[in-house]
Amino acid sequence: MTEIILGLDKPANDGSCVGRSDGRVVFCRHGLPGETVRAEVVDGGADSRFWRAEALAVTGEPAAVRVPSPCPWFGPGQCGGCSWLHAQPDAQLELKTQVLAETLERIGDVRRPVAVHTLGRTAGWRTRLSLHVDDEGRAGFHAWRSHEVVPVADCLQADPRMELADLLEQAWPAGATVRVSVSEAGRAVIVDSATGVSHRGTREHVHVVDGREFRTAADGFWQSHVDAASVLTAQVRELVPHEAGSRIVDLYAGVGLFGLALLDSHEPASVDLVEGDRSATEFAVRNADGDSRVDVIARDVRRWARDPGAADIVVLDPPRAGAGKQVVSAIARTGAHTIVYVSCDAATLARDLRWFAARGYEPDHIVGFDLFPGTAHVETVVRLRASG
Template sequence: MTRALRLGGVAHGGFVVARDEEKVVFVTGGLPGELATVEITERGKRFDRGRVVEVLEPAAGRIEPPCPIAGECGGCDWQFADQETQLDLKTAVVAEQLRRLAGIEWDGRVEAVPGGLTGWRTRLRFAVDGRGRLGFRARRSHQVIPLPEQGCLIAADPPYDEAREVAEPGQEVIVAIGTDSATSLGPRLGIGDDPVHERVLGRDFDVDADGFWQVHREAPETLTRAVLDGLDPRRGESALDLYCGVGLFAGALVDAGCDVLGVESGRRAVAQARRNVPQARFSAAPLERALHDLPGSVDLVVLDPPRKGAGASVVRAVAAAGPRAVAYVACDPSALARDLAYFAEQGYAPTSIRGFDLFPMTQHIECVAILMPQG
């Protein structure tokens, strides 16, 4: 079933919002203001989902997608928009989430980072179809869309031949590209160095090829500098690095002269953090269960939670420690906004919120908020 619909504003998740009579339709493949033929792909009680099948009146920022599978693959949401339009869309999403969920009027703009729109992604998880071909899954589907001949446009030159050697139908192949190496991991066979070696602001890190690390080449340094600029750490201060992973921010705080305790649920990540940053202390435990073990007072806190956010109990525990500054690193603007509302209840407010386009061509955004006590 198709409809000719006028597309409205952008919504979180890579959608624009339209109305089919009185019902809301979340649409992929369109830009605000366009008139488009929309195929209704899912019916729901409160809203429908749809996708653009023909653009009747294009927006000024529309371009021809550079990847031939852009309309099928679930990885890239905005390949049909030029860079400035992508930044506009992401800025609008961050502003809307902050306004709606935290009551914050944000007048910032999502910032582009060096490297452009392609060739930036250093971590990939390829699906393998029934014929052994590498690909990605379609949006909201388990269907595997095989890679085009040119490979993945946003990938940072992965070793496709080696990845195909270990590909087995129905399995996945994880590829990680470090500062000085590339790794392909198949169902049973690894190729190249594992862990992968990274270097950020003069410090070396090891991280498993299937472990957590920022996927954009520029992300670790960009986010670390934003955290340091916002916290302005002073020698001798105490700091918590919560959801610390393999120690990226802990290393930067140690190098700034801080006494650092990191907390992370993944035991393998903590083992690597201890080797990466031997000057810091680390605890391997789910943060929600370790809150009672946190110091009673601390000068600085870095929060880098998973996509769901930190939550009210973690926010209360952080505020109870009385830090003079908190750096909140967020990969989801709605989770950030919810947690900023919790911080407001504890007397903390953001002095700055920055958004970074560390996932070009996609709907994802990374933000860094700096919070300080009010009054």
């Protein structure tokens, strides 16, 4: 493998820093802005537009915010889950803030100051994760941008209720995926292997958010950070205007977290929960507990977009791929005066904001939350208002 000396500049969306080698852009992990590093090129050849690399050593002065990683499996060639453990916690927030602001401006043409806030808990925060099992039956995590399994003995992200170290000591079927999750209902361990799917522990999770109970399937979607559901719900409630009798649509609703929370804090006439996963919609019906204002629409949002109907307020929380042009157009056709967009991917959010702008919606509030400490990911909540 090729080794290069690289001066590093700004942070990038994927948890690397941008450098240049002979005029070619290099995305380099494990370095920090301002550092010069000796790096190994791990992806890219003579014809590649850019290379990917991992810093093996800092050759000059280390960044003032550099710290020893608290995780022994973080480093070149090791676990790919975290990206910024070699930076002080405040510096991690600053790096994420820079990436978010730069992405919104470059892709979305949105120029405004943004900040990424910590939820306070940077270890033991993750309530769900997937382990991968190597050919020898050892569980671990994937290396960066790879399916190679890196066996580990623990993970500082894991909620202590997972008792992850115990699970990692066990032998598992080669090639299996082990999905572990916890909630007030206990722990679920779901093993997906060549011989089928086996299940240990609770089949259903229970999450209490600001006094309201939400149930999900043990392998269904729920926000990962232990404090995420309450922080995001509080933010959505704050951004949705208090208008008695409003018609609210919650797109990509999961088991109903945002839409149902708005029933308690606002006085909507109706809340439509649109969700494509059949099991999630069944739980959404249960979570709505017969409230006649709620309509659970078990449908792909792209199908909903063909005939979206009318709404005053739309909340959306799509997966990483974002909403896309067709769904953005449909939201605009509802005539909603306010849109609250919860996003786990700054690049697709920025793309969608550009399309919203073309349809007369401008952001008046943007805030980031560090729901995934140590990693490159950031959650962003944006409120858009119809102009004119």
